[in-house]
Amino acid sequence: MLNVYAAISMKKPSPPFGELDLIEQIRQDFATSSSAVKLGIGDDCAILRPPPGCEVLVTTDLTLEGRHFRCDSHPPESVGHRCLARGLSDLAAMGATPIAAFLSLALPSTMLTKSAGRAWTKGFFHGLRALAELHSVPLAGGDTSESPGGRSALILADIVLIGSAPKGRALRRSGASPGDALYVTGQLGGAAAELATMLSRRRRTLNHQTNEDHPHMFPEPRLDVGEALQRRGLATACLDISDGLSTDLSHLCRASGVSAEIEQEALPIHPFARKLNAAAALQATLHGGEDYELLFAAPSSVKMPSTLAGVPLTRIGTLKTRRTGHALMTLLAPDGSRTELKPGGWEHFSKPASKSKKA
């Protein structure tokens, strides 16, 4: 395979590099032999052939400079990784298998014409491609544009993920019942704690090895867990924790028409969050968001394994019958006291946020 980003990063003067060159480079670099992609980059549409007996799942996620990442704090490999991870995590939440990704990307012109810009672009695609290869996801198309705004032009990306799941088997938010047990994968609060550390440093984090634990910079979408839950019929409802446990749990409760009780002592707090004081650790765990772990419900009669696809599962609470006038979500403290748990994740148009909600 040609390493097409070599051309982007070379320092000596190079011939004018236009959009068609970029597309051709992407096409070559993401060349795929996936049997489900009958036609990839280069025509008006891509042609996909989903497995027989399957439904098609679709999700789109924006990644915008100044809102979802900052060039002065995030290495470009992290931006590319997180861009794809957001979409893959949505597929994981439904128990789906990825078929292909599509990337709409607008870049300031300097990202192709200047040496530093080319290095950024190369790093972005490097991060995106590494995660795509890990999960065998071909990049089958998209759109490119110069981003508008002149000197204040920003990097703008929208990732589209197409996946498949056997007919009627995809995990939804709406299937849980009172009495179901609530579980999460992995540990919570790590992404918020790592982000806080990154921003307090006020310089770009140089370490961008994905083989270390970087819950904010290189979150791991839980595709294998989601597929196992779907295949084994273990979960009645599932979603990913992108906006924070409290906000995403409220989505599950509303969609399923139930209320929830969370046991504070049961929450699996990430070691990064444990380094904070107790209040900040709890805040990160309940409301931090962007952990991209899965939150799911299962009948209490199901004997849930302690790990699934190598990822720890933790029971954090129980779903209850929803009663008018009562709290949708309740937090049970170690001392037995009960407090109402309110959604604490960000909402985009009402607060100076750094995340986004799914439509």
Place this chain on the structure above:
Amino acid sequence: MLNVYAAISMKKPSPPFGELDLIEQIRQDFATSSSAVKLGIGDDCAILRPPPGCEVLVTTDLTLEGRHFRCDSHPPESVGHRCLARGLSDLAAMGATPIAAFLSLALPSTMLTKSAGRAWTKGFFHGLRALAELHSVPLAGGDTSESPGGRSALILADIVLIGSAPKGRALRRSGASPGDALYVTGQLGGAAAELATMLSRRRRTLNHQTNEDHPHMFPEPRLDVGEALQRRGLATACLDISDGLSTDLSHLCRASGVSAEIEQEALPIHPFARKLNAAAALQATLHGGEDYELLFAAPSSVKMPSTLAGVPLTRIGTLKTRRTGHALMTLLAPDGSRTELKPGGWEHFSKPASKSKKA
């Protein structure tokens, strides 16, 4: 159906309007009963069920303020219409039938909090919804975000279209052979001519009735023509004229490994372009772009109807064997002289353009 945009446009003080409210409004306003959409807005992914025996076609198109439209010249209804039309036209070019659209939309916060912004947002969705209803395309999901950049924040949209076509029947760019005749639908140059008029006025065009001929503001994606070409097996190659005849023809020639001869006198010039001087009219027709007509090839033995799905078809030239050292495209003038035709459409990262290329 609830008219949810009434809330957006009301002038008296209203309760804080957040992103979740916007999503709920979109969900209600674009409520659909499409049998192919098993699950729409409101979960991590949408679930689609394509028709049996079909492949799935996917295309994404950016629509960025300051690049694809200007708020001071384009009415919001036109922006919403064109946003969706770009994606539908890609499906038309492949002979596909739309299943669903997905919209990723980033808006400056003032588009929800200020009266003028709400009116713009309402107009945008009005234009998008009118075209969606015309072609029975449900809006099945997407993403929303506040757009970054503070006071210089821009309106950013990415539309995703999912369609279907019977296995192996989608029209590609690559199937044409030497000897095939070249056709276009409708008339060319109208979009460029209308845009030039709009920009010369230096104020926003108020007329936004889609039932009049506005090739730039309200282009008509040729879905019925594309489907008929596919169903009747008339075309060997097809694409839409989004970047200009010369540029899109060069894509067809390269993908099919042929060269092309265009007869200048045969070109169907739009009445708007005919009002320009002869040189400008030819420029708009050959290079103008954004007409969203279809360019297709068919064996010369095929007796092509003069209209298809009510749209005129015009033979504009012939494909030839490609020879090294010879022109890829040739223009035959009325006086019999031959000149090389070079791609004259915009390329995004090399010129101050107002269009974008597909990846």
